[in-house]
Amino acid sequence: MARPGRLGVGIIGAGKVGAVLGAALRAAEHAVVGVSAVSEASRERAESLLPGVPILEIQDIVERSELVLLAVPDDALGELVEGLAKLGAWQPGQLVAHTSGRFGVGILKPVRAAGAIPLALHPAMTFTGMSLDLTRLMDCTFGVSADAAMLPIAQALVVEMGAEPVAIAEADRTIYHAALAHGSNHLVTLVAQASELLGQIGVEAPERMLGPLLRATLENALASGESALTGPVARGDVGTVAAHAEALNELDGDVLAAYRAMAHATARRALNRGLLKGNQFSDITNALNGPRTPDNGEDRPGGNPAGTQEGN
Numbered sequence: 309m310a311r312p313g314r315l316g317v318g319i320i321g322a323g324k325v326g327a328v329l330g331a332a333l334r335a336a337e338h339a340v341v342g343v344s345a346v347s348e349a350s351r352e353r354a355e356s357l358l359p360g361v362p363i364l365e366i367q368d369i370v371e372r373s374e375l376v377l378l379a380v381p382d383d384a385l386g387e388l389v390e391g392l393a394k395l396g397a398w399q400p401g402q403l404v405a406h407t408s409g410r411f412g413v414g415i416l417k418p419v420r421a422a423g424a425i426p427l428a429l430h431p432a433m434t435f436t437g438m439s440l441d442l443t444r445l446m447d448c449t450f451g452v453s454a455d456a457a458m459l460p461i462a463q464a465l466v467v468e469m470g471a472e473p474v475a476i477a478e479a480d481r482t483i484y485h486a487a488l489a490h491g492s493n494h495l496v497t498l499v500a501q502a503s504e505l506l507g508q509i510g511v512e513a514p515e516r517m518l519g520p521l522l523r524a525t526l527e528n529a530l531a532s533g534e535s536a537l538t539g540p541v542a543r544g545d546v547g548t549v550a551a552h553a554e555a556l557n558e559l560d561g562d563v564l565a566a567y568r569a570m571a572h573a574t575a576r577r578a579l580n581r582g583l584l585k586g587n588q589f590s591d592i593t594n595a596l597n598g599p600r601t602p603d604n605g606e607d608r609p610g611g612n613p614a615g616t617q618e619g620n
Contacts (some may be wrong), residue, residue, distance in 0.1 A: 318373030319343040319358070320366055320388070324437030325407050326379025329429075331357040332445055333467035335620040337371065353437050353491070370397040375465075377429075378406040386415050386462040387442075393418030403461065405429045408420035409485035412453035412478035427462045428453040428481070432488055445469055451476040451484050500569075501563045508559070534581055541571050542578045544588035568596050 319336045322345035342364035345351045364391045365493035370376055370392060380388055385408055392398060400423030404416060409430040416426030418548040433448040435441050439451060449472045452462040459475060466473035476484045499518065506514035540548040547572065556564040572593065579589045 312339050315374040316341045316372060316441050317375045317377060318364075318369035319361075319377050319379065321379035322354040322358075323379055324353070324435035324441075325431065327353045327357040327380065327437060328379060328435055328441040328445070329407065329431070330361070331373075331439075332442055333465070333500075334358065334361075335442070336468040338375070338468075341372045342350065343367055355504060357437075357439065367392070367395060367397050370399075370402075375401070375405065375497065377405040378404065380406075382408045382575060384412065387419075389416055391417050392428060392557070393422060396422075396426045398422035400424065401429060402558055405462070405465070407431065409488060410482060411475070412422060412481045412576045413455065420556055425458055425461070427458065427465075429462060429466060430474075430485075431463050433440050434492060444544060448472070449474050451481075453481060454504070499568070501561075501566060505559075534577060537574070537581075537583065539574075541592060542583050544589045544592065546588070548594050549592055550598055553596055570595050 312337045315321040315333075317330065317333050318344070319326045319340060321329075321335050322343050327350075330340050330343060340358055340361045342359055342582070344366050345354045345363050351363065356363065357561060365370075366388075378385060378388065385406055398404065398419050402424040404419045404424050406416065407430055408415075408428070409432075411462045412421055412428050413420075413426040416428075419426045428451075430448045430451045431445070431448055433441075433444055450469075452459070452466060452473045453476050454462040463475075465471040476579065488596045499522065502518055503514035506517060511517060527538070527599035540552070553568065556567055575584060575592045575596075579586070582590070
């Protein structure tokens with residue numbers, strides 16, 4: 309016997325997120341009535357995670373569904389919603405949820421105008437598009453936004469997928485998403501840069517060297533916040549910071565700029581926490597601003613003199 313309150317769910321976008329969330333809703337005994345999949349990869353993903361679910365045209369999915377899950381790129385969401393509104397596809401009382409982190413329910417204005425119920429359900433997790441993501445859902449949160457009366461519906465859907473809902477105000481969605489992107493996306497860049505440097509000096513398995521260090525650092529930072537901060541910048545070890553900057557200046561690529569930017573931010577936060585004194589902060593800043601890369605005429609006749617940094 310079906311559990312009460314089960315919905316017919318349509319998934320628009322069988323990307324890594326849509327297919328996984330569709331599978332999670334199916335595991336909660338909702339009926340996935342159709343999925344859209346254009347590329348060969350998305351078709352294979354749909355077949356793997358949503359076996360037996362028909363691949364349908366988008367308008368057909370909306371027509372058949374009590375809950376429509378829009379799992380499409382941010383820049384495509386508004387156009388898709390408006391296009392379906394012009395076709396008269398949205399139905400009164402229908403639940404329409406998108407998975408974008410950037411947007412709340414404002415972008416679903418055409419949905420609301422048709423009498424449907426807009427929801428924003430964004431999983432704060434990176435996806436592989438494979439079944440292991442279903443296990444990861446059990447340990448993640450969703451940023452949810454909805455009208456006050458409809459927020460319990462959004463929260464219940466998230467709980468049914470095994471995750472934890474966290475209400476995000478409509479006006480705060482962009483900051484919410486920026487925080488996640490800054491922490492997650494830039495972490496990948498930092499790891500890639502650190503691995504690249506180790507590879508350049510002959511370390512054959514950079515991931516084995518970095519793995520234990522980065523995992524411990526992340527766990528400490530999550531548990532203790534900035535109290536976990538360590539390293540030469542936080543210690544005021546000016547000579548080491550200057551040596552780092554000088555060595556990185558000899559290399560091609562984007563590592564020096566990233567190192568400087570993050571070291572400046574770290575020094576500022578260390579100063580604010582009282583880990584650095586004012587003179588130490590100044591010395592660290594000067595050390596970071598020392599060697600210059602020859603970009604845009606800098607370090608060439610007529611360019612900025614070495615040892616200066618504009619905008620700091």
